[in-house]
Amino acid sequence: xxxxxxxxxxxxxxxxxxxxxxxxxKLLERPEIISFAGGIPDPDFFPTxxxxxxxxxxxxxxxxxxxxxxxxxSEGFTPLxxxxxxxxxxxxxxxxxxxxxxxxxxxxALEFVGKxxxxxGEKILVTRPxxxxxxxxxxxxxxxxxxxxxxxxxxxxxxVEAALEQKPKFxxxxxxxxxxNGTTISLARREALLDLCAKHGVPIVxxxxxxxxxxxxxxxxxxxxxxxxxxxxxxxxxxxxGSFSKTMVPALRVGWINGPAEVINRLVLMKQAGDxxxxxxxxxxxxxxxxxxxxxxxxxxxxxxxxxxxxxLTALDDFxxxxxxxxxxxxxxxxxxxxxxxxxGVELLARAIKDANVAFVPGSAFHADRSGKNTLxxxxxxxxxxxxREGIRRLCGLLQTVAA
Amino acid sequence: xxxxxxxxxxxxxxxxxxxxxxxxxKLLERPEIISFAGGIPDPDFFPTxxxxxxxxxxxxxxxxxxxxxxxxxSEGFTPLxxxxxxxxxxxxxxxxxxxxxxxxxxxxALEFVGKxxxxxGEKILVTRPxxxxxxxxxxxxxxxxxxxxxxxxxxxxxxVEAALEQKPKFxxxxxxxxxxNGTTISLARREALLDLCAKHGVPIVxxxxxxxxxxxxxxxxxxxxxxxxxxxxxxxxxxxxGSFSKTMVPALRVGWINGPAEVINRLVLMKQAGDxxxxxxxxxxxxxxxxxxxxxxxxxxxxxxxxxxxxxLTALDDFxxxxxxxxxxxxxxxxxxxxxxxxxGVELLARAIKDANVAFVPGSAFHADRSGKNTLxxxxxxxxxxxxREGIRRLCGLLQTVAA
Numbered sequence: 001x002x003x004x005x006x007x008x009x010x011x012x013x014x015x016x017x018x019x020x021x022x023x024x025x026k027l028l029e030r031p032e033i034i035s036f037a038g039g040i041p042d043p044d045f046f047p048t049x050x051x052x053x054x055x056x057x058x059x060x061x062x063x064x065x066x067x068x069x070x071x072x073x074s075e076g077f078t079p080l081x082x083x084x085x086x087x088x089x090x091x092x093x094x095x096x097x098x099x100x101x102x103x104x105x106x107x108x109a110l111e112f113v114g115k116x117x118x119x120x121g122e123k124i125l126v127t128r129p130x131x132x133x134x135x136x137x138x139x140x141x142x143x144x145x146x147x148x149x150x151x152x153x154x155x156x157x158x159x160v161e162a163a164l165e166q167k168p169k170f171x172x173x174x175x176x177x178x179x180x181n182g183t184t185i186s187l188a189r190r191e192a193l194l195d196l197c198a199k200h201g202v203p204i205v206x207x208x209x210x211x212x213x214x215x216x217x218x219x220x221x222x223x224x225x226x227x228x229x230x231x232x233x234x235x236x237x238x239x240x241x242g243s244f245s246k247t248m249v250p251a252l253r254v255g256w257i258n259g260p261a262e263v264i265n266r267l268v269l270m271k272q273a274g275d276x277x278x279x280x281x282x283x284x285x286x287x288x289x290x291x292x293x294x295x296x297x298x299x300x301x302x303x304x305x306x307x308x309x310x311x312x313l314t315a316l317d318d319f320x321x322x323x324x325x326x327x328x329x330x331x332x333x334x335x336x337x338x339x340x341x342x343x344x345g346v347e348l349l350a351r352a353i354k355d356a357n358v359a360f361v362p363g364s365a366f367h368a369d370r371s372g373k374n375t376l377x378x379x380x381x382x383x384x385x386x387x388x389r390e391g392i393r394r395l396c397g398l399l400q401t402v403a404a
Numbered sequence: 405x406x407x408x409x410x411x412x413x414x415x416x417x418x419x420x421x422x423x424x425x426x427x428x429x430k431l432l433e434r435p436e437i438i439s440f441a442g443g444i445p446d447p448d449f450f451p452t453x454x455x456x457x458x459x460x461x462x463x464x465x466x467x468x469x470x471x472x473x474x475x476x477x478s479e480g481f482t483p484l485x486x487x488x489x490x491x492x493x494x495x496x497x498x499x500x501x502x503x504x505x506x507x508x509x510x511x512x513a514l515e516f517v518g519k520x521x522x523x524x525g526e527k528i529l530v531t532r533p534x535x536x537x538x539x540x541x542x543x544x545x546x547x548x549x550x551x552x553x554x555x556x557x558x559x560x561x562x563x564v565e566a567a568l569e570q571k572p573k574f575x576x577x578x579x580x581x582x583x584x585n586g587t588t589i590s591l592a593r594r595e596a597l598l599d600l601c602a603k604h605g606v607p608i609v610x611x612x613x614x615x616x617x618x619x620x621x622x623x624x625x626x627x628x629x630x631x632x633x634x635x636x637x638x639x640x641x642x643x644x645x646g647s648f649s650k651t652m653v654p655a656l657r658v659g660w661i662n663g664p665a666e667v668i669n670r671l672v673l674m675k676q677a678g679d680x681x682x683x684x685x686x687x688x689x690x691x692x693x694x695x696x697x698x699x700x701x702x703x704x705x706x707x708x709x710x711x712x713x714x715x716x717l718t719a720l721d722d723f724x725x726x727x728x729x730x731x732x733x734x735x736x737x738x739x740x741x742x743x744x745x746x747x748x749g750v751e752l753l754a755r756a757i758k759d760a761n762v763a764f765v766p767g768s769a770f771h772a773d774r775s776g777k778n779t780l781x782x783x784x785x786x787x788x789x790x791x792x793r794e795g796i797r798r799l800c801g802l803l804q805t806v807a808a
Binding site: 040062276278 | 407409420447450455456463470473475511521522525543603657664667674677679683684
């Protein structure tokens, strides 16, 4: 008898369906296509020379190389955790070593949040739209999603309060230049969200993947910093997910999660059970690079990506037909387009690839309730300004056929 | 109000308790202690020069470095998966690219198996003893463990048959030089286990972490190879977890899982949701090294670890008091000691660290039912023969006090 695999899968596997979009995006390898789909950084902006030197240094001594290639502790490379504590400290958070876990990218931090907090059928609170990768990380733990709408300042407070009455396990937020729609939560709204969540005893999970990439305006304190300010400098009601994928490079797969020690203790056990630890040598290399180059590298990135954001916004101003609206993000990698009601973004993508050699991600993918069919996410991070302009020109040509 | 974190944890967190052993093993950093505790390879045997050259090569071209530091597909670096398919092919398994997923160490493969197959309260079948890391990977998914005893040939068939009647979701096995007890399942027993599991439609999860490290005797076909031989060369009823941590280096965190495409498809989605992909640059480096050096490096490792296994077995012959028995593994990293009934391995470890400056892992940690209190796991992989002899001398001095 052969195993009937479909029959031995656990119930949670039902929450892990392949998406139609994933299939469409496989077509993007054709070089004639200008893709605004992936939210990926441009390798031209990687700190490659610094990374190469960091590897070289490791292999200059035998014992250094031996340690870098050996197992390490699940908590993460101690000097890297110390650097993270100092980084958080500059933002007003007194983080101890036992309040930081190094993860394999912040995607793994989200996966751990889901595993730690979501029981089957329990409610969790997200924004509409929200980060697709977070939905993918959470869904196998079988939550019931509560989605709250928002405006340019952030989530709608009345909707949040109503949702909190339903006792969700946590509220997941990307406060800065949100993936997918580029919006940033205002300071007043952050304080109000902290108030409401504290009132209901509901933790906030803050995803800060894009926070460093601000191109204009004043930085707004992270929610975790506002939480710490209320609690003597200590993280109390927030789990903070940090990433080096957008600020440094994605391929090392290094991120972190910061939270109260009683939570991090559990997550360390989860890390040990899940993959033992994040690559030793990658943590050492990343620590070397951020110790020397973090601030100067971020300045370079901001200048480079600002030019691309500006190119996309200008091209939209120049080419977009009436009836199409879009966000003006102060940072990050994404512009969010809203089309007339009744437009289907998935159908539009198929036509964009076939007829216009341009691609994006349909916005419905970022909605836990599968709404948002008339929205699109465009990333400006991985094309130069000329290609961005040409791509927007092509896209807007197609949009003429759906607008008003 | 501050969040009551203990109250928001999901039910599965109860299965993730910290172990008393973990606390004891933190004491091992004292240099005067000879530790047989960790099952870790000796960095002196790492292919360090080949790894250093592989990194150098990547940074010799800008575009190569850019790609190596960028996001990649969740399935894993294609040339590495091709290498794995060829490796499996030499063992008689026709593995296609869509039947292999690269994981962050084989620990992650075990974590994925748990997530894919175990629903709360469902039964799974393990041996007594079994690999502690597998128990840690599976337990958060809240299985009910069925533990079967065995002999020098492998699991007891009558016990296996009785357990299979209870319809477990899978049978987890480490057929070669099992961590923790060093035993190897005989060919006849492997065939019989395949027969029984096929009869009940229960998949086998084969953990091959140590399979390449054989120091004497003929290699026995992997269970996956026997399964493929029955099914026209295709993996049918088995999931095979492979590791480069013991054959190459642990720190790159690269392993793989091989299984029918319908299973791997699901695991690719799980990988995407869990940490997007394993480090790009690590996969490229590992592929470079295994392509050039795999067989010759394995030959060196076998000679080096055989010397250490022999040193441990000889020292046990020379120093062990009557009433103490141990296994004679044909490979791997572990010798398993059985002490008179009534001895408590955890208590003994505390005394060993305090009074004898020697350490090991108490065997109870490797029992899903917490039996095996009178057993110990010793690793011979990470001390030279002289230190092994001295450590066994110290340990046996202590054992005089507990032996008959």
